[in-house]
Amino acid sequence: MTESTVSTQIQLVTRPVGWPTARDFRTVSVDLPELAPGEVRVTNEFVSVDPYMRGRMNDVKSYAPPYVLGEAMTGGAVGRVVASASDTIKVGDVVVHQFGWRDRVQEGAAGFRVVPELSGVPLSAYLGVLGMTALTAYVGLLDVAAFKAGDTVFVSGAAGAVGSMVGQIARLKGAKRVIGSAGSPDKVALLTQKYGFDAAFNYRDGDIAGQLAAVAPDGIDVYFDNVGGEHLEAALATLNNGGRAALCGAISTYNNTEATPGPRNMVNIVGRGLTLKGFIVGNYVHHFPEFSAEMAGWLASGEIVFDETVVDGIDHAVEAFLGLLRGENTGKMVVRTVA
Incomplete structure:
Protein backbone atom coordinates (compact mmCIF):
# COMPACT_ATOMS: atom_id res chain seq x y z
CA MET A 1 0.00 0.00 0.00
CA THR A 2 1.34 3.44 -0.93
CA GLU A 3 2.05 5.70 2.02
CA SER A 4 -0.26 8.73 2.04
CA THR A 5 1.29 12.14 1.41
CA VAL A 6 -1.71 14.02 2.76
CA SER A 7 -1.30 15.61 6.18
CA THR A 8 -4.38 16.31 8.30
CA GLN A 9 -3.61 19.32 10.47
CA ILE A 10 -5.35 21.34 13.18
CA GLN A 11 -4.98 25.12 12.87
CA LEU A 12 -5.86 27.94 15.23
CA VAL A 13 -8.02 30.45 13.33
CA THR A 14 -9.19 32.85 16.06
CA ARG A 15 -7.69 33.76 19.42
CA PRO A 16 -9.99 32.59 22.22
CA VAL A 17 -11.45 35.02 24.70
CA GLY A 18 -12.03 33.07 27.88
CA TRP A 19 -12.62 29.38 27.30
CA PRO A 20 -11.64 28.14 23.82
CA THR A 21 -14.33 26.59 21.67
CA ALA A 22 -14.26 24.33 18.63
CA ARG A 23 -14.96 27.42 16.46
CA ASP A 24 -11.46 28.73 17.26
CA PHE A 25 -9.91 25.86 15.27
CA ARG A 26 -10.20 24.23 11.89
CA THR A 27 -9.05 20.96 10.35
CA VAL A 28 -7.30 21.11 6.98
CA SER A 29 -5.70 18.63 4.59
CA VAL A 30 -2.29 19.55 3.18
CA ASP A 31 -0.53 17.75 0.32
CA LEU A 32 3.09 17.09 1.24
CA PRO A 33 5.67 17.73 -1.50
CA GLU A 34 8.47 15.43 -2.61
CA LEU A 35 11.18 15.12 0.01
CA ALA A 36 13.96 17.67 -0.27
CA PRO A 37 17.50 16.59 0.61
CA GLY A 38 17.84 16.18 4.38
CA GLU A 39 14.10 15.94 5.02
CA VAL A 40 12.12 13.10 6.57
CA ARG A 41 8.42 12.28 6.52
CA VAL A 42 6.88 10.97 9.73
CA THR A 43 3.53 9.38 10.47
CA ASN A 44 2.67 10.44 13.99
CA GLU A 45 1.32 7.83 16.37
CA PHE A 46 0.60 10.13 19.32
CA VAL A 47 0.25 13.89 19.70
CA SER A 48 0.40 15.69 23.02
CA VAL A 49 -2.08 18.26 24.31
CA ASP A 50 -0.84 20.33 27.26
CA PRO A 51 -2.10 23.18 29.46
CA TYR A 52 0.67 25.58 28.37
CA MET A 53 -0.82 25.58 24.88
CA ARG A 54 -3.69 27.75 26.11
CA GLY A 55 -1.26 30.59 26.81
CA ARG A 56 0.23 30.36 23.33
CA MET A 57 -3.21 30.99 21.85
CA ASN A 58 -3.04 34.56 23.20
CA ASP A 59 -1.11 37.20 21.29
CA VAL A 60 0.98 38.28 24.26
CA LYS A 61 4.67 38.25 25.08
CA SER A 62 5.66 35.10 26.93
CA TYR A 63 8.40 32.49 27.16
CA ALA A 64 7.15 30.93 23.91
CA PRO A 65 5.85 32.77 20.84
CA PRO A 66 2.08 32.78 20.29
CA TYR A 67 0.60 30.39 17.79
CA VAL A 68 0.29 31.87 14.31
CA LEU A 69 -3.28 32.04 13.07
CA GLY A 70 -3.89 29.83 10.05
CA GLU A 71 -0.90 27.59 10.70
CA ALA A 72 -0.79 24.11 12.22
CA MET A 73 -0.57 24.00 16.01
CA THR A 74 2.78 22.82 17.30
CA GLY A 75 3.61 20.69 20.32
CA GLY A 76 5.04 17.34 21.29
CA ALA A 77 4.47 14.27 19.15
CA VAL A 78 5.99 10.84 18.56
CA GLY A 79 5.86 8.86 15.34
CA ARG A 80 7.64 6.66 12.87
CA VAL A 81 9.68 7.68 9.84
CA VAL A 82 8.02 6.51 6.61
CA ALA A 83 10.29 8.24 4.09
CA SER A 84 13.74 9.74 4.42
CA ALA A 85 16.18 11.81 2.42
CA SER A 86 18.45 12.13 5.45
CA ASP A 87 21.80 10.49 6.15
CA THR A 88 21.10 10.38 9.90
CA ILE A 89 17.49 9.21 10.19
CA LYS A 90 16.22 6.12 8.41
CA VAL A 91 12.84 4.70 7.51
CA GLY A 92 11.37 2.85 10.49
CA ASP A 93 13.03 5.01 13.14
CA VAL A 94 10.85 6.21 16.01
CA VAL A 95 11.22 9.95 16.53
CA VAL A 96 9.94 12.63 18.88
CA HIS A 97 9.46 16.23 17.75
CA GLN A 98 7.56 19.46 18.32
CA PHE A 99 5.58 19.68 15.08
CA GLY A 100 2.44 18.75 16.89
CA TRP A 101 -1.15 18.67 15.83
CA ARG A 102 -1.09 16.70 12.58
CA ASP A 103 -1.06 13.07 11.55
CA ARG A 104 1.87 13.42 9.14
CA VAL A 105 4.77 15.82 9.17
CA GLN A 106 7.62 16.50 6.78
CA GLU A 107 10.58 18.60 7.92
CA GLY A 108 14.36 18.69 8.08
CA ALA A 109 16.00 15.89 10.06
CA ALA A 110 17.34 18.34 12.65
CA GLY A 111 13.81 18.77 13.99
CA PHE A 112 13.51 15.12 15.06
CA ARG A 113 15.16 13.04 17.79
CA VAL A 114 15.43 9.28 17.35
CA VAL A 115 14.38 7.27 20.43
CA PRO A 116 14.48 3.54 21.15
CA GLU A 117 11.44 1.30 21.31
CA LEU A 118 11.21 -0.14 24.82
CA SER A 119 9.60 -3.50 25.47
CA GLY A 120 6.23 -3.15 27.17
CA VAL A 121 6.29 0.67 27.06
CA PRO A 122 3.96 2.48 24.62
CA LEU A 123 5.47 5.12 22.36
CA SER A 124 3.17 7.66 23.98
CA ALA A 125 5.38 7.42 27.08
CA TYR A 126 7.85 9.69 25.27
CA LEU A 127 5.27 12.45 25.62
CA GLY A 128 4.80 11.82 29.33
CA VAL A 129 6.76 9.67 31.73
CA LEU A 130 9.84 9.55 29.47
CA GLY A 131 9.50 13.06 28.09
CA ASN A 283 15.64 26.13 30.80
CA TYR A 284 16.49 22.83 32.50
CA VAL A 285 17.00 20.44 29.59
CA HIS A 286 20.60 19.92 30.70
CA HIS A 287 19.12 17.63 33.37
CA PHE A 288 17.63 15.32 30.72
CA PRO A 289 20.42 12.68 30.75
CA GLU A 290 20.29 12.16 34.52
CA PHE A 291 16.49 12.27 34.48
CA SER A 292 16.32 9.69 31.67
CA ALA A 293 18.64 7.31 33.48
CA GLU A 294 16.74 7.51 36.78
CA MET A 295 13.30 7.34 35.20
CA ALA A 296 14.22 4.34 33.04
CA GLY A 297 15.33 2.52 36.17
CA TRP A 298 12.20 3.40 38.11
CA LEU A 299 10.00 2.27 35.23
CA ALA A 300 11.87 -1.00 34.81
CA SER A 301 11.58 -1.76 38.53
CA GLY A 302 7.91 -0.78 38.73
CA GLU A 303 8.68 1.96 41.26
CA ILE A 304 7.08 4.54 38.95
CA VAL A 305 3.66 3.93 37.42
CA PHE A 306 1.72 6.15 35.05
CA ASP A 307 -1.68 6.62 33.50
CA GLU A 308 -2.74 8.02 30.17
CA THR A 309 -6.00 9.35 28.83
CA VAL A 310 -6.05 8.49 25.12
CA VAL A 311 -8.36 10.18 22.61
CA ASP A 312 -8.50 8.55 19.17
CA GLY A 313 -8.22 10.53 15.94
CA ILE A 314 -6.34 13.70 15.04
CA ASP A 315 -9.72 15.24 14.23
CA HIS A 316 -10.54 14.93 17.94
CA ALA A 317 -7.45 16.82 19.13
CA VAL A 318 -9.49 19.91 19.98
CA GLU A 319 -11.90 17.84 22.06
CA ALA A 320 -8.96 16.32 23.89
CA PHE A 321 -7.47 19.74 24.60
CA LEU A 322 -10.73 21.17 25.90
CA GLY A 323 -11.21 18.08 28.05
CA LEU A 324 -7.74 18.61 29.48
CA LEU A 325 -8.63 22.18 30.49
CA ARG A 326 -11.78 20.84 32.19
CA GLY A 327 -9.74 18.27 34.12
CA GLU A 328 -11.16 15.23 32.34
CA ASN A 329 -7.78 13.50 32.08
CA THR A 330 -6.08 11.12 34.46
CA GLY A 331 -2.34 11.29 33.91
CA LYS A 332 -1.14 12.37 30.48
CA MET A 333 -3.66 13.36 27.84
CA VAL A 334 -2.61 12.22 24.35
CA VAL A 335 -4.25 11.91 20.95
CA ARG A 336 -3.68 8.66 19.09
CA THR A 337 -3.51 9.56 15.43
CA VAL A 338 -3.37 6.05 13.96
CA ALA A 339 -5.51 2.99 14.62
Whole structure:
Protein backbone atom coordinates (compact mmCIF):
# COMPACT_ATOMS: atom_id res chain seq x y z
CA MET A 1 0.00 0.00 0.00
CA THR A 2 1.34 3.44 -0.93
CA GLU A 3 2.05 5.70 2.02
CA SER A 4 -0.26 8.73 2.04
CA THR A 5 1.29 12.14 1.41
CA VAL A 6 -1.71 14.02 2.76
CA SER A 7 -1.30 15.61 6.18
CA THR A 8 -4.38 16.31 8.30
CA GLN A 9 -3.61 19.32 10.47
CA ILE A 10 -5.35 21.34 13.18
CA GLN A 11 -4.98 25.12 12.87
CA LEU A 12 -5.86 27.94 15.23
CA VAL A 13 -8.02 30.45 13.33
CA THR A 14 -9.19 32.85 16.06
CA ARG A 15 -7.69 33.76 19.42
CA PRO A 16 -9.99 32.59 22.22
CA VAL A 17 -11.45 35.02 24.70
CA GLY A 18 -12.03 33.07 27.88
CA TRP A 19 -12.62 29.38 27.30
CA PRO A 20 -11.64 28.14 23.82
CA THR A 21 -14.33 26.59 21.67
CA ALA A 22 -14.26 24.33 18.63
CA ARG A 23 -14.96 27.42 16.46
CA ASP A 24 -11.46 28.73 17.26
CA PHE A 25 -9.91 25.86 15.27
CA ARG A 26 -10.20 24.23 11.89
CA THR A 27 -9.05 20.96 10.35
CA VAL A 28 -7.30 21.11 6.98
CA SER A 29 -5.70 18.63 4.59
CA VAL A 30 -2.29 19.55 3.18
CA ASP A 31 -0.53 17.75 0.32
CA LEU A 32 3.09 17.09 1.24
CA PRO A 33 5.67 17.73 -1.50
CA GLU A 34 8.47 15.43 -2.61
CA LEU A 35 11.18 15.12 0.01
CA ALA A 36 13.96 17.67 -0.27
CA PRO A 37 17.50 16.59 0.61
CA GLY A 38 17.84 16.18 4.38
CA GLU A 39 14.10 15.94 5.02
CA VAL A 40 12.12 13.10 6.57
CA ARG A 41 8.42 12.28 6.52
CA VAL A 42 6.88 10.97 9.73
CA THR A 43 3.53 9.38 10.47
CA ASN A 44 2.67 10.44 13.99
CA GLU A 45 1.32 7.83 16.37
CA PHE A 46 0.60 10.13 19.32
CA VAL A 47 0.25 13.89 19.70
CA SER A 48 0.40 15.69 23.02
CA VAL A 49 -2.08 18.26 24.31
CA ASP A 50 -0.84 20.33 27.26
CA PRO A 51 -2.10 23.18 29.46
CA TYR A 52 0.67 25.58 28.37
CA MET A 53 -0.82 25.58 24.88
CA ARG A 54 -3.69 27.75 26.11
CA GLY A 55 -1.26 30.59 26.81
CA ARG A 56 0.23 30.36 23.33
CA MET A 57 -3.21 30.99 21.85
CA ASN A 58 -3.04 34.56 23.20
CA ASP A 59 -1.11 37.20 21.29
CA VAL A 60 0.98 38.28 24.26
CA LYS A 61 4.67 38.25 25.08
CA SER A 62 5.66 35.10 26.93
CA TYR A 63 8.40 32.49 27.16
CA ALA A 64 7.15 30.93 23.91
CA PRO A 65 5.85 32.77 20.84
CA PRO A 66 2.08 32.78 20.29
CA TYR A 67 0.60 30.39 17.79
CA VAL A 68 0.29 31.87 14.31
CA LEU A 69 -3.28 32.04 13.07
CA GLY A 70 -3.89 29.83 10.05
CA GLU A 71 -0.90 27.59 10.70
CA ALA A 72 -0.79 24.11 12.22
CA MET A 73 -0.57 24.00 16.01
CA THR A 74 2.78 22.82 17.30
CA GLY A 75 3.61 20.69 20.32
CA GLY A 76 5.04 17.34 21.29
CA ALA A 77 4.47 14.27 19.15
CA VAL A 78 5.99 10.84 18.56
CA GLY A 79 5.86 8.86 15.34
CA ARG A 80 7.64 6.66 12.87
CA VAL A 81 9.68 7.68 9.84
CA VAL A 82 8.02 6.51 6.61
CA ALA A 83 10.29 8.24 4.09
CA SER A 84 13.74 9.74 4.42
CA ALA A 85 16.18 11.81 2.42
CA SER A 86 18.45 12.13 5.45
CA ASP A 87 21.80 10.49 6.15
CA THR A 88 21.10 10.38 9.90
CA ILE A 89 17.49 9.21 10.19
CA LYS A 90 16.22 6.12 8.41
CA VAL A 91 12.84 4.70 7.51
CA GLY A 92 11.37 2.85 10.49
CA ASP A 93 13.03 5.01 13.14
CA VAL A 94 10.85 6.21 16.01
CA VAL A 95 11.22 9.95 16.53
CA VAL A 96 9.94 12.63 18.88
CA HIS A 97 9.46 16.23 17.75
CA GLN A 98 7.56 19.46 18.32
CA PHE A 99 5.58 19.68 15.08
CA GLY A 100 2.44 18.75 16.89
CA TRP A 101 -1.15 18.67 15.83
CA ARG A 102 -1.09 16.70 12.58
CA ASP A 103 -1.06 13.07 11.55
CA ARG A 104 1.87 13.42 9.14
CA VAL A 105 4.77 15.82 9.17
CA GLN A 106 7.62 16.50 6.78
CA GLU A 107 10.58 18.60 7.92
CA GLY A 108 14.36 18.69 8.08
CA ALA A 109 16.00 15.89 10.06
CA ALA A 110 17.34 18.34 12.65
CA GLY A 111 13.81 18.77 13.99
CA PHE A 112 13.51 15.12 15.06
CA ARG A 113 15.16 13.04 17.79
CA VAL A 114 15.43 9.28 17.35
CA VAL A 115 14.38 7.27 20.43
CA PRO A 116 14.48 3.54 21.15
CA GLU A 117 11.44 1.30 21.31
CA LEU A 118 11.21 -0.14 24.82
CA SER A 119 9.60 -3.50 25.47
CA GLY A 120 6.23 -3.15 27.17
CA VAL A 121 6.29 0.67 27.06
CA PRO A 122 3.96 2.48 24.62
CA LEU A 123 5.47 5.12 22.36
CA SER A 124 3.17 7.66 23.98
CA ALA A 125 5.38 7.42 27.08
CA TYR A 126 7.85 9.69 25.27
CA LEU A 127 5.27 12.45 25.62
CA GLY A 128 4.80 11.82 29.33
CA VAL A 129 6.76 9.67 31.73
CA LEU A 130 9.84 9.55 29.47
CA GLY A 131 9.50 13.06 28.09
CA MET A 132 9.28 16.73 28.93
CA THR A 133 6.25 16.21 31.16
CA ALA A 134 8.08 14.04 33.68
CA LEU A 135 11.24 16.12 33.27
CA THR A 136 9.14 19.08 34.41
CA ALA A 137 8.23 17.20 37.56
CA TYR A 138 11.82 16.06 38.14
CA VAL A 139 13.54 19.43 37.82
CA GLY A 140 10.73 21.36 39.46
CA LEU A 141 10.88 19.24 42.58
CA LEU A 142 14.60 18.53 42.86
CA ASP A 143 16.17 21.68 41.43
CA VAL A 144 13.66 24.53 41.58
CA ALA A 145 12.09 23.59 44.92
CA ALA A 146 15.38 22.21 46.28
CA PHE A 147 13.65 19.14 47.73
CA LYS A 148 15.52 17.23 50.41
CA ALA A 149 14.80 13.95 52.15
CA GLY A 150 12.43 14.40 55.07
CA ASP A 151 10.41 17.21 53.45
CA THR A 152 6.63 17.21 53.46
CA VAL A 153 5.46 17.91 49.91
CA PHE A 154 2.13 19.21 48.64
CA VAL A 155 1.24 18.90 44.93
CA SER A 156 -1.77 20.62 43.39
CA GLY A 157 -3.47 19.01 40.41
CA ALA A 158 -1.72 15.85 41.52
CA ALA A 159 -3.58 13.38 39.31
CA GLY A 160 -2.40 15.10 36.14
CA ALA A 161 0.60 14.18 34.04
CA VAL A 162 3.09 16.36 35.92
CA GLY A 163 1.58 16.15 39.40
CA SER A 164 1.42 12.37 39.47
CA MET A 165 5.13 12.25 38.66
CA VAL A 166 6.04 14.84 41.30
CA GLY A 167 4.44 12.84 44.08
CA GLN A 168 6.07 9.58 43.09
CA ILE A 169 9.52 11.14 42.68
CA ALA A 170 9.20 12.82 46.07
CA ARG A 171 8.33 9.49 47.67
CA LEU A 172 11.28 7.75 45.99
CA LYS A 173 13.63 10.52 47.09
CA GLY A 174 12.67 10.18 50.75
CA ALA A 175 9.82 12.59 51.44
CA LYS A 176 8.41 12.42 54.95
CA ARG A 177 4.89 12.93 53.65
CA VAL A 178 3.37 13.51 50.20
CA ILE A 179 0.00 15.23 49.86
CA GLY A 180 -2.01 15.91 46.72
CA SER A 181 -5.18 17.60 45.55
CA ALA A 182 -7.36 16.34 42.72
CA GLY A 183 -10.76 17.09 41.24
CA SER A 184 -12.84 13.96 41.89
CA PRO A 185 -13.21 11.18 44.47
CA ASP A 186 -11.84 8.65 41.97
CA LYS A 187 -8.72 10.74 41.38
CA VAL A 188 -8.23 11.24 45.12
CA ALA A 189 -8.36 7.48 45.59
CA LEU A 190 -5.91 7.00 42.73
CA LEU A 191 -3.36 9.26 44.43
CA THR A 192 -3.25 7.24 47.62
CA GLN A 193 -3.94 3.77 46.25
CA LYS A 194 -1.77 3.78 43.13
CA TYR A 195 0.69 6.67 43.21
CA GLY A 196 1.72 6.31 46.84
CA PHE A 197 0.58 9.68 48.19
CA ASP A 198 0.11 9.67 51.96
CA ALA A 199 -2.98 11.88 51.84
CA ALA A 200 -5.16 13.60 49.25
CA PHE A 201 -8.29 15.72 49.07
CA ASN A 202 -10.89 16.81 46.52
CA TYR A 203 -10.51 20.52 45.85
CA ARG A 204 -14.01 20.66 44.38
CA ASP A 205 -15.32 20.15 47.93
CA GLY A 206 -14.18 23.71 48.68
CA ASP A 207 -12.22 25.21 51.59
CA ILE A 208 -8.90 24.22 50.07
CA ALA A 209 -6.95 25.90 52.87
CA GLY A 210 -8.93 24.05 55.51
CA GLN A 211 -8.61 20.70 53.76
CA LEU A 212 -4.85 21.16 53.34
CA ALA A 213 -4.39 22.13 56.98
CA ALA A 214 -6.31 19.03 58.05
CA VAL A 215 -4.03 16.62 56.15
CA ALA A 216 -0.84 18.58 56.90
CA PRO A 217 -1.07 19.36 60.63
CA ASP A 218 2.70 19.90 60.82
CA GLY A 219 2.74 22.13 57.75
CA ILE A 220 4.48 21.57 54.41
CA ASP A 221 8.03 22.23 53.31
CA VAL A 222 7.62 22.10 49.53
CA TYR A 223 4.72 23.13 47.32
CA PHE A 224 4.58 22.15 43.63
CA ASP A 225 2.00 24.40 42.01
CA ASN A 226 0.13 23.35 38.88
CA VAL A 227 -3.09 25.20 39.66
CA GLY A 228 -2.50 28.64 41.20
CA GLY A 229 -5.38 30.66 42.65
CA GLU A 230 -6.84 29.28 45.87
CA HIS A 231 -4.31 26.46 45.93
CA LEU A 232 -1.41 28.91 46.06
CA GLU A 233 -3.08 30.88 48.82
CA ALA A 234 -3.65 27.68 50.80
CA ALA A 235 -0.02 26.67 50.35
CA LEU A 236 1.21 30.06 51.56
CA ALA A 237 -0.86 29.55 54.69
CA THR A 238 0.61 26.10 55.29
CA LEU A 239 4.27 26.36 54.30
CA ASN A 240 6.69 26.10 57.20
CA ASN A 241 9.51 28.55 57.84
CA GLY A 242 12.00 28.31 54.98
CA GLY A 243 9.47 26.56 52.75
CA ARG A 244 9.95 26.47 48.98
CA ALA A 245 7.45 26.53 46.14
CA ALA A 246 8.03 25.58 42.50
CA LEU A 247 5.48 27.43 40.39
CA CYS A 248 4.90 25.31 37.29
CA GLY A 249 1.45 26.39 36.14
CA ALA A 250 -1.81 28.06 37.10
CA ILE A 251 -4.44 26.20 35.12
CA SER A 252 -7.25 27.59 37.28
CA THR A 253 -6.62 31.04 35.75
CA TYR A 254 -5.80 30.29 32.11
CA ASN A 255 -9.25 31.07 30.76
CA ASN A 256 -9.99 34.09 32.95
CA THR A 257 -10.96 37.23 31.07
CA GLU A 258 -10.03 39.57 33.92
CA ALA A 259 -6.91 39.84 36.05
CA THR A 260 -6.80 37.22 38.79
CA PRO A 261 -6.47 38.60 42.33
CA GLY A 262 -3.26 37.54 44.03
CA PRO A 263 -3.20 35.50 47.24
CA ARG A 264 -4.27 37.55 50.24
CA ASN A 265 -1.48 36.20 52.45
CA MET A 266 1.63 37.18 50.49
CA VAL A 267 3.03 38.63 53.72
CA ASN A 268 3.80 35.05 54.76
CA ILE A 269 6.58 35.01 52.16
CA VAL A 270 8.42 37.59 54.25
CA GLY A 271 7.47 36.44 57.72
CA ARG A 272 8.33 32.79 57.09
CA GLY A 273 11.28 33.31 54.77
CA LEU A 274 9.61 31.48 51.91
CA THR A 275 11.04 31.03 48.41
CA LEU A 276 8.66 31.01 45.42
CA LYS A 277 10.24 30.36 42.04
CA GLY A 278 8.56 30.05 38.69
CA PHE A 279 10.22 27.93 36.02
CA ILE A 280 10.05 26.81 32.41
CA VAL A 281 11.28 23.29 31.74
CA GLY A 282 13.08 24.41 28.59
CA ASN A 283 15.64 26.13 30.80
CA TYR A 284 16.49 22.83 32.50
CA VAL A 285 17.00 20.44 29.59
CA HIS A 286 20.60 19.92 30.70
CA HIS A 287 19.12 17.63 33.37
CA PHE A 288 17.63 15.32 30.72
CA PRO A 289 20.42 12.68 30.75
CA GLU A 290 20.29 12.16 34.52
CA PHE A 291 16.49 12.27 34.48
CA SER A 292 16.32 9.69 31.67
CA ALA A 293 18.64 7.31 33.48
CA GLU A 294 16.74 7.51 36.78
CA MET A 295 13.30 7.34 35.20
CA ALA A 296 14.22 4.34 33.04
CA GLY A 297 15.33 2.52 36.17
CA TRP A 298 12.20 3.40 38.11
CA LEU A 299 10.00 2.27 35.23
CA ALA A 300 11.87 -1.00 34.81
CA SER A 301 11.58 -1.76 38.53
CA GLY A 302 7.91 -0.78 38.73
CA GLU A 303 8.68 1.96 41.26
CA ILE A 304 7.08 4.54 38.95
CA VAL A 305 3.66 3.93 37.42
CA PHE A 306 1.72 6.15 35.05
CA ASP A 307 -1.68 6.62 33.50
CA GLU A 308 -2.74 8.02 30.17
CA THR A 309 -6.00 9.35 28.83
CA VAL A 310 -6.05 8.49 25.12
CA VAL A 311 -8.36 10.18 22.61
CA ASP A 312 -8.50 8.55 19.17
CA GLY A 313 -8.22 10.53 15.94
CA ILE A 314 -6.34 13.70 15.04
CA ASP A 315 -9.72 15.24 14.23
CA HIS A 316 -10.54 14.93 17.94
CA ALA A 317 -7.45 16.82 19.13
CA VAL A 318 -9.49 19.91 19.98
CA GLU A 319 -11.90 17.84 22.06
CA ALA A 320 -8.96 16.32 23.89
CA PHE A 321 -7.47 19.74 24.60
CA LEU A 322 -10.73 21.17 25.90
CA GLY A 323 -11.21 18.08 28.05
CA LEU A 324 -7.74 18.61 29.48
CA LEU A 325 -8.63 22.18 30.49
CA ARG A 326 -11.78 20.84 32.19
CA GLY A 327 -9.74 18.27 34.12
CA GLU A 328 -11.16 15.23 32.34
CA ASN A 329 -7.78 13.50 32.08
CA THR A 330 -6.08 11.12 34.46
CA GLY A 331 -2.34 11.29 33.91
CA LYS A 332 -1.14 12.37 30.48
CA MET A 333 -3.66 13.36 27.84
CA VAL A 334 -2.61 12.22 24.35
CA VAL A 335 -4.25 11.91 20.95
CA ARG A 336 -3.68 8.66 19.09
CA THR A 337 -3.51 9.56 15.43
CA VAL A 338 -3.37 6.05 13.96
CA ALA A 339 -5.51 2.99 14.62
